[in-house]
Amino acid sequence: MVSSTTSRSDSWRVGVLFSRTGLMAVTETEHFFGTALAIQEINQAGGVLGREIEVIAYDPESDPATYRRLADRLLTEDGISVIFGCSSSAERKAVLPAIERRNGLLWYPSLYEGFEYSPNVIYTGACPNQNSFPLAEYLVRNHGRRVFMVGSDYVYPRESNRIMRDLVESYGGEIVDEVYAPMDATEPCLRDLVARIKEQSPNVVFSTVVGRAAQTFYRLYREAGLDPATLPIASLTMAEGEVQAIGAGLCEGHITAATYFASLRGASNRRFADDFRRAFGPDRPISMWSAGAYAQVRLFALALERAGTLDTQRLVEAALGLSFEAPEGTIQIDPDNNHTWLTPRIARVRRDGDFDVIWEAKAAVKPDPYLAVSPLGARWIGDEVPVS
DSSP states (O other): OEESSOOOTTSEEEEEEOOSSSTTHHHHHHHHHHHHHHHHHHHHTTOBTTBOEEEEEEOOTTOHHHHHHHHHHHHTTTOOOEEEEOOSHHHHHHHHHHHHHTTOEEEEOSOOOOOOOOTTEEEOSOOGGGTHHHHHHHHHHHTOSEEEEEEESSHHHHHHHHHHHHHHHHTTOEEEEEEEEOTTOOHHHHHHHHHHHHHHOOSEEEEEOOHHHHHHHHHHHHHTTOOTTTSOEEESSOOHHHHHHHOHHHHTTOEEEESOOTTOOSHHHHHHHHHHHHHHOTTSOOOHHHHHHHHHHHHHHHHHHHHOSOOHHHHHHHHTTOEEEETTEEEEEOTTTSOEEBOOEEEEEOTTSOEEEEEEOSSOBOOOTTOSSSOTTOOOTTSSBOOO
16 A cells, blocks of 8 residues: 555545556556656645645556455545546446445546446546547548457457447448457467468558557567558557557557647646656656546546535536646546547657657547447548648
């Protein structure tokens, strides 16, 4: 257990559940550091309403069952009602019954597959209409019709690929194959997968392989002689930290659709990046995982200042409609669905491991987790803000 401050009766006590070990350690460590930076800054500025935020944090070791157990522990033994945590959808779905049963509040910073709403969750990551929609059109228009889909075998990749299949086909493309690998896929398994891609000769690969397996997959891809210049892997999750872990030279040319990249220009991102490097060192990668986790804590602080209480219902009511100038730009919690307005972007990995943004939307996009409004085949590319 890690506590950010000495326990005090007048502090705001919150829980943090991000893995520092296990298959998702790279991504979730970035979530953890973004969360820690925001809490540190808030406390150094005097806290919220004169009271510091006190943290009880556990390492769930990338295991959904451990997430479930530790969420229960926070909500019962530790007396916590607000939790910042979870990266994968498997983790979120593991803790959701405990959160709802005990009327807690989960702040969830990761992109996900959509088709969920809980009054006990604030979703601050992208849903499909904020990343998959523009990416599908971009890939078909710029790389070709034949798309190979590969993913880790759990709910997020399967649901994301279902959406991507519909999108690609709506833009006149075709899915040439769809393959899944275990979360803990071995190198021989992933080598076979790369060979299958090579055999199918698609125009582009859409990958929802995550965690340690994704790092191995990207390495084997280049070792097999597959060139991102002619056959890139497109992802919603491959960010700066994993690029660093794999090696920038092996990732150059691959594509990610996300709402934040460390290379974004703008005063808010420069401040965040400077503060992050001062806190954790110049070599620590900055990505959508750390930036998103940071932004949601700052939104929580604004809601807490407005509500004056950690009571779940009053805190949620205070959060709805709030906006914040995040590292990626202005974001806002949508009062209709507890999700967040975000700006879609598409970027390509550079030789130095950073990303060049090659497309971005004109403004933040309303979240549509159930795809109730956004029609398949809606035109995105061509309506973008030019990016140099």
